[in-house]
Amino acid sequence: MKAVTLNAYGTPEVLEVTEQPMPVPAPHEVIVKVQAVGVNYADLLVRQGIYPFIPQFPAVLPGEVSGTIAQTGTEVQHLQPGQRVTGYAPAGYAAYTAIPAAGLTLLPDRIAPAAGLLTHSLTAQHLLEQTSGYRSVVITAAAGGVGSQAVQLAKIKGVPQIIALTGSEAKQAYVRSLGATHAINYRDTDWLRQLTDIAGPQGVDLILDATGGDTPAQLLSVLAANGTLIVYGNSSGHPTSINPQELIMKSARIVGSTVYNIPPAQRQEWSDYLVNLIATGQLQAQINSYPFTDAARAHSDMANRRNTGRTVLSFPE
Numbered sequence: 373m374k375a376v377t378l379n380a381y382g383t384p385e386v387l388e389v390t391e392q393p394m395p396v397p398a399p400h401e402v403i404v405k406v407q408a409v410g411v412n413y414a415d416l417l418v419r420q421g422i423y424p425f426i427p428q429f430p431a432v433l434p435g436e437v438s439g440t441i442a443q444t445g446t447e448v449q450h451l452q453p454g455q456r457v458t459g460y461a462p463a464g465y466a467a468y469t470a471i472p473a474a475g476l477t478l479l480p481d482r483i484a485p486a487a488g489l490l491t492h493s494l495t496a497q498h499l500l501e502q503t504s505g506y507r508s509v510v511i512t513a514a515a516g517g518v519g520s521q522a523v524q525l526a527k528i529k530g531v532p533q534i535i536a537l538t539g540s541e542a543k544q545a546y547v548r549s550l551g552a553t554h555a556i557n558y559r560d561t562d563w564l565r566q567l568t569d570i571a572g573p574q575g576v577d578l579i580l581d582a583t584g585g586d587t588p589a590q591l592l593s594v595l596a597a598n599g600t601l602i603v604y605g606n607s608s609g610h611p612t613s614i615n616p617q618e619l620i621m622k623s624a625r626i627v628g629s630t631v632y633n634i635p636p637a638q639r640q641e642w643s644d645y646l647v648n649l650i651a652t653g654q655l656q657a658q659i660n661s662y663p664f665t666d667a668a669r670a671h672s673d674m675a676n677r678r679n680t681g682r683t684v685l686s687f688p689e
Contacts, residue, residue: 375466381421410489435464496522506577508533515543527551585610
């Protein structure tokens with residue numbers, strides 16, 4: 373079978389298409405015939421070695437997949453070949469991959485393979501459930517995979533003020549179409565003043581930051597009393613620097629968050645909820661699709677913020 377592999381950490385060019393043996397399921401695993409692989413920003417960090425998830429080289433890159441069950445392990449009773457599923461695979465960038473059965477979510481036939489990739493929407497749901505009672509939210513990288521899902525889910529939840537930070541006029545228009553009440557281009561030199569004017573003297577209740585670096589410290593200036601700032605990414609590539617003393621007078625809090633720590637039962641409940649939203653057209657994603665042979669270009673485009681929405685690798689039927 374074909375797979376995207378790497379022999380060392382490095383730039384996108386370390387990714388290459390190779391021939392690999394077919395996986396064999398352990399008793400509690402299934403083999404999935406992959407139709408789509410979701411390229412997440414974490415994949416870029418794995419490829420660079422910042423997230424040391426690869427035990428040895430050469431290796432198939434791990435990733436989120438959707439596809440059809442081709443084979444089940446001897447102990448798997450609740451799933452069967454032919455069912456459509458999505459989940460995270462330790463060797464996901466491949467035509468066939470083994471996944472623990474307990475980590476799979478069933479997909480209805482009316483959801484396309486790329487639309488059935490749930491990591492972005494699960495991340496957004498997790499972020500928005502970290503606190504309650506908020507009436508305003510700031511979302512950085514709002515036109516990206518997670519950000520665009522967070523804008524839509526915040527609208528579904530009835531949040532009155534949704535402030536999106538993006539990097540171009542086209543992306544501003546895109547996030548407004550998703551439900552953002554305000555859109556700011558962070559490349560503007562006065563972006564923070566614009567945000568301050570929108571937030572008003574009361575500030576904003578919730579901030580979701582995917583960029584890291586100096587941005588969280590700047591965003592603290594608009595955080596409301598008793599507000600929450602959630603740091604869940606570091607696309608800037610620079611350490612996040614925050615002075616905790618600035619939280620004291622606001623009784624505010626900073627939270628770190630990752631989708632990979634959602635308890636299994638909660639993950640399944642949210643997955644079912646999100647699948648229903650996708651199936652009914654309430655939650656959508658703009659898809660940037662690449663053939664799996666162009667994995668290096670997909671990684672490069674994501675790193676350089678060329679895409680809006682979700683980046684997906686497709687495998688032939």
